[in-house]
Amino acid sequence: MLATALAAAGAGALSAAAPAVAAASAAPSAPSARPGPSAAHRRAGTPVDNRFWSSSTDWRGGTGNGTKVLTGSRSGLVVATPAGSRDYADPHTGTTSTWEYATWTSPVHRSTVPATEAIASWNAETPAGTWIQTELRGTYSDGVATPWYVMGRWASGDGDIRRTSVDDQTDDRSTVWTDTFAIDDPASGLRLASYQLRLTLYRKPGTTLTPTVRRVGAMASDIPDRFTVPAAAHGVTRELTVPRYSQNTHIGQYPEYDNGGEAWCSPTSSQMIIEYWGRKPTAADLAWVNPDFADPQVCHAARFTFDYQYDGCGNWPFNAAYATSYKDMNAVVTRLGSLTDVERLIRAGIPVITSQSFLEKELTGAGYGTSGHLMTVIGFTAAGDVIANDPASPSNTAVRRVYKRREWENIWLRTKRYNAAGTVTSGTGGVCYLYWPTEPTAAQRKALEAVGVR
Numbered sequence: 001m002l003a004t005a006l007a008a009a010g011a012g013a014l015s016a017a018a019p020a021v022a023a024a025s026a027a028p029s030a031p032s033a034r035p036g037p038s039a040a041h042r043r044a045g046t047p048v049d050n051r052f053w054s055s056s057t058d059w060r061g062g063t064g065n066g067t068k069v070l071t072g073s074r075s076g077l078v079v080a081t082p083a084g085s086r087d088y089a090d091p092h093t094g095t096t097s098t099w100e101y102a103t104w105t106s107p108v109h110r111s112t113v114p115a116t117e118a119i120a121s122w123n124a125e126t127p128a129g130t131w132i133q134t135e136l137r138g139t140y141s142d143g144v145a146t147p148w149y150v151m152g153r154w155a156s157g158d159g160d161i162r163r164t165s166v167d168d169q170t171d172d173r174s175t176v177w178t179d180t181f182a183i184d185d186p187a188s189g190l191r192l193a194s195y196q197l198r199l200t201l202y203r204k205p206g207t208t209l210t211p212t213v214r215r216v217g218a219m220a221s222d223i224p225d226r227f228t229v230p231a232a233a234h235g236v237t238r239e240l241t242v243p244r245y246s247q248n249t250h251i252g253q254y255p256e257y258d259n260g261g262e263a264w265c266s267p268t269s270s271q272m273i274i275e276y277w278g279r280k281p282t283a284a285d286l287a288w289v290n291p292d293f294a295d296p297q298v299c300h301a302a303r304f305t306f307d308y309q310y311d312g313c314g315n316w317p318f319n320a321a322y323a324t325s326y327k328d329m330n331a332v333v334t335r336l337g338s339l340t341d342v343e344r345l346i347r348a349g350i351p352v353i354t355s356q357s358f359l360e361k362e363l364t365g366a367g368y369g370t371s372g373h374l375m376t377v378i379g380f381t382a383a384g385d386v387i388a389n390d391p392a393s394p395s396n397t398a399v400r401r402v403y404k405r406r407e408w409e410n411i412w413l414r415t416k417r418y419n420a421a422g423t424v425t426s427g428t429g430g431v432c433y434l435y436w437p438t439e440p441t442a443a444q445r446k447a448l449e450a451v452g453v454r
Helices: 056-060 265-276 296-303 316-323 339-347 405-413 442-450
Strands: 048-053 063-065 067-070 076-079 084-090 095-105 109-115 117-125 130-140 149-154 174-177 180-183 192-203 212-221 329-335 352-358 370-380 386-389 400-403 416-418 424-426 431-437
Touching (some): 048 329, 063 067, 076 192, 109 212, 117 130, 117 149, 117 192, 117 316, 149 174, 149 316, 192 212, 212 329, 265 296, 265 316, 265 370, 339 442, 352 405
Antiparallel strands (some): 048 212, 067 076, 076 212, 084 095, 095 192, 109 192, 117 180, 117 212, 130 192, 174 180, 352 370, 352 431
């Protein structure tokens, strides 16, 4: 249900003409958990650094090769004159195609948090005949450079390429686990000190088509190992009116996408929030869905967040990118530090999609345990308990749940836990998705800035 494990081997490669992709020695064989302003945004005492490029000034501060900057009401990056062409062998279709491309490389960003992990996310429009690749290259705290790591190959459709993460990327000091860059041995003291991102925009040769990238960036963090977290005082009582969809009503539907609805917690959560903001797929978009299926938009979200390498719908940045395939939406993957952060967002009218794992006994009323699950926080009761739209419910009407504040806080923010076998495994350390419109209210803008997102 989460993109937390190494997917099946066999990622495709670009031709030798491509920018360097990670020098990939064999990754560990066993699956592993995921471990305006141009300034970086870090809150005091929170080991998280967010840096996102989205303004005209941001784009002009990077290095383009064949790209140009769109100005106007919303800035973006597009193909102007392609830098060249290259072949891409899609490992999921067996097809090799030639594509024109242009690139943009960000300035080096020195993280305010020497990091053990980094997660890139992006907002892009990719009409048919186009797609993008996002890469990250960093410098370790000892001055040694990482390879260029592919953080995702993305298309909002699936008719040109299959959107995919890339396995087997490591230099024996760090590894990319589906969507997360991670230092292999954090106990060694090694950290990611700085990084830059590279976008490659692809289009069919001889056309004027172009992807448009509206935002790209990364969250870098160094969350300490912890089985429990300090309790945050309750400060907000509010409940947002968010559509309710159950993933379980889709069990058995379209099993080619992550085994059907039983594993669709992430796209179901994403769809709830997209519709909260007044967006939804059109009837034409949904024409492919069996008309006998209720809530076809959930099937649609599963198909168009599906990561063909991970073989699942839980790739975090892919869900954020899907949200921004709808008009005038922003989305990022980040970490929050406490329920105080969530309350701040809820007060401003911004729901939060959170990632957590737990035993059944650790979350009263859930009725299940999970090694990874997404749900949506939509409010807080007068007592401070968490009101969540939990897609792992038997019906849409049962989706709204109230969970005990202290239990919920701990299962979301911890980085270590015991699984059902009594073995120590990982937690997500406060990972969440934030989706919001391009024209937020002043209060929403202030709340996002307060949690380090601009």
